[in-house]
Amino acid sequence: MTHVKVAVFPVAGLGTRFLPATKSVPKEMLPLVDRPLIEYAVDEARDAGIEEFVFISSDGKAALERHFDPVPELEARLQQAGKTGPLNAIRHGCLPRRARSFIRQHAPLGLGHAVGLAASAVGNRPFAVLLPDDVIRAPKGCLSQMVEAHAHTGGHLVAAMEVAPQAVSSYGILDVSSRQGRIARARGLVEKPAPEDAPSRLAVVGRYILDPVVFDRLRVQAPGAGGEVQLTDAITADAGRLPVSGFRFDGERFDCGSVAGFLQANIAYAQDRPDLRAEIDAALHQSTAVPLRSVA
Known part of the structure; x- marks a missing residue:
């Protein structure tokens, strides 16, 4: 049994790097081989024991919201035709209505703002955040690995990987105080530092397990880098009162953004x-x- 039962999926972005494809199709619905991108993140969460799925969405994402509904007419036709493979695939992609909720982010105010909107749905529980743009191909799901590690670390735990020196300005970077195995204890995080100012080359990628106290920070968080409310700033602000750690996961990350x-x-x-x-x-x-x- 996992102690992390709820996950937040920030999916409000416009996907401008994929225009014109994303003019009418949400970026998260673009097919990775033959399944929409969002399904990979949802499956990773389910495999890690997540039971409640909170999507921070925006206008124009109706296709994404409908994707998790059953389609009885299509299912009936597939069953009559004996097409069990496609039938099982679309059934697998569904989520019970009681297990999912959608919250609108009406303005692009940053990842921290998006996560903060989930406060009422999450309540006073540790929770996961998964960015569907980051697809992690691993023998065991990245979030499953992190849930096991978080049972020992507590606090805020972020997925992390080493990046090249010239790439640090594209990531949140951990200010590492100590390392033990796959865990790197951190004094905090620095959002998109210049290479000469980066405290390490250990970069945060799109998986988090967070203590609910982060919502207290996000409610009052001022905009940071890029004029947006940064989740990394809120995590750093908590570093003095609870553990902040990076988890060097086993797997390969693809930036599908x-x-x-x-x-x-x-x-x-x-x-x-x-x-x-x-x-x-x-x-x-x-x-x-x-x-x-x-x-x-």
């Missing part, structure tokens, strides 16, 4: 599929072996 990262994830996950691997490998080999010729 970028077009390049999204394409890399599609290739990697397609190669994991026995029914697709041979064709994908052959296509990749052919595309690298045969130079492109310009058309005169």
Whole structure:
């Protein structure tokens, strides 16, 4: 049994890097191979024992909200046709209505603001935050790994990975005080520092397990980097009264908030599929072996 039962999914972003595709389709509904991006985060949460799913959404995300509903007519047609694979896939993607809630973020005021909107749904419980843009391919789900670690660390626990020095300005960076195994104790977090000012190269990626006291900070948090309410600032503000730790997870992270990262994830996950691997490998080999010729 897990002690973390509720998860927050900030999905209010506009997905501007994927325009024009995201003009009418929420970024979280773009297919990673043949499943929408959001399903990977939801499945990771379910595997970690999450029972309540809180989505911080925005206008124009109706397709995402409907995705978790059953579709009886389609299910009946698939069943009549004996298409059990697709039938099981769409049933697996559903969430009971009692298990999910949607809260609107009416203005893009930052990740900290989005998470703060979940306070009433979470209550006085530790909770997870999953950013669907960060897809983590791992032998055991990243959040499952973190839930086990959090049972020992308590406080705020963030997923972390080492990045190149020139990349630190794109991440929240841990100010590490000590390391033991996969756990890095931190004095706090620094949001998007210049390389010369970064306290380490241990970067925060899109998985968190947070103590509910963070909501007290978020209610009064002033805008930080980029003029937005930063979740990292609220976590750092709590560092003096409860543990703040980074967890170096076992797995490979894909930044599906970028077009390049999204394409890399599609290739990697397609190669994991026995029914697709041979064709994908052959296509990749052919595309690298045969130079492109310009058309005169």
